[in-house]
Amino acid sequence: MYAPLAGSVIPLAEVPDPAFGLLGAGVAVEPAGQGEVTARAPISGTLLTLRSHAFAILDDQGRAVLVHLGIDTAGLRDGGFTRLRAKGDRIRVGEPVTRWNLTALAGRSPLCPVIALEAPEVTRTAAGTVQVGDRLFVWNNSPSKEDHG
Amino acid sequence: MAERHVKVESVVGLHSRPAAEFVKTAAKAPMDVSIGRFTGESVNAKSILAVLALDARHGEQLRLRAEGDGAEEILDALAKVIAEPDA
Numbered sequence: 001m002y003a004p005l006a007g008s009v010i011p012l013a014e015v016p017d018p019a020f021g022l023l024g025a026g027v028a029v030e031p032a033g034q035g036e037v038t039a040r041a042p043i044s045g046t047l048l049t050l051r052s053h054a055f056a057i058l059d060d061q062g063r064a065v066l067v068h069l070g071i072d073t074a075g076l077r078d079g080g081f082t083r084l085r086a087k088g089d090r091i092r093v094g095e096p097v098t099r100w101n102l103t104a105l106a107g108r109s110p111l112c113p114v115i116a117l118e119a120p121e122v123t124r125t126a127a128g129t130v131q132v133g134d135r136l137f138v139w140n141n142s143p144s145k146e147d148h149g
Numbered sequence: 150m151a152e153r154h155v156k157v158e159s160v161v162g163l164h165s166r167p168a169a170e171f172v173k174t175a176a177k178a179p180m181d182v183s184i185g186r187f188t189g190e191s192v193n194a195k196s197i198l199a200v201l202a203l204d205a206r207h208g209e210q211l212r213l214r215a216e217g218d219g220a221e222e223i224l225d226a227l228a229k230v231i232a233e234p235d236a
Binding site for chain 2: 017019020022023024048049051053054056058064066068074075087117118
């Protein structure tokens with residue numbers, strides 16, 4: 001699981017929305033810089049969902065990751081998001097998914113949770129600052145395939 | 150078989166936080182619980198992956214199903230999550 005954005009790695013427990021911990025295990029990235037940033041695919045796979053403010057990718061082993069751009073950004077009328085791909089697309093790690101203008105945050109937190117969906121825990125492999133493509137964490141074990149509907 | 154028809158009230162649809170709340174509630178059920186559209190297949194309501202992939206949008210009508218002791222109560226609780234507008 002690779003960093004979708006450059007920035008600082010923050011424990012999920014410090015994200016001001018406990019709902020993310022219900023989705024799985026992971027970390028958050030606080031984007032570095034200001035203005036426009038590009039969120040990239042943290043794994044290769046298929047775009048399971050693609051919303052303005054969030055996307056999920058399912059890999060060929062049945063593991064999925066959710067990237068949520070900012071906290072409480074779902075309800076923003078214009079969150080500064082430009083989708084560069086479409087739901088159902090095949091995507092490779094590192095490819096751009098969404099362009100995001102951080103000035104549209106309107107006071108909301110820019111933290112981006114990166115979640116291994118349904119994973120009970122992951123092993124963090126990064127701390128401090130990361131560049132795009134740095135490894136954020138690894139899955140401890142694969143979730144069972146049968147639960148994926 | 151107990152069944153509920155419910156409209157998604159969250160502006161974001163059944164995604165991220167509402168999806169997490171939904172799956173957390175479904176996970177308490179001892180029996181299988183399914184969620185789906187009237188026109189499509191139903192998926193496992195206890196799987197966050199399946200629920201996110203369903204990609205239900207604001208205003209969509211969904212169907213919930215469960216069978217067995219306590220099914221009515223579980224479906225009531227799940228319908229409440231789906232029908233809840235954003236805080």
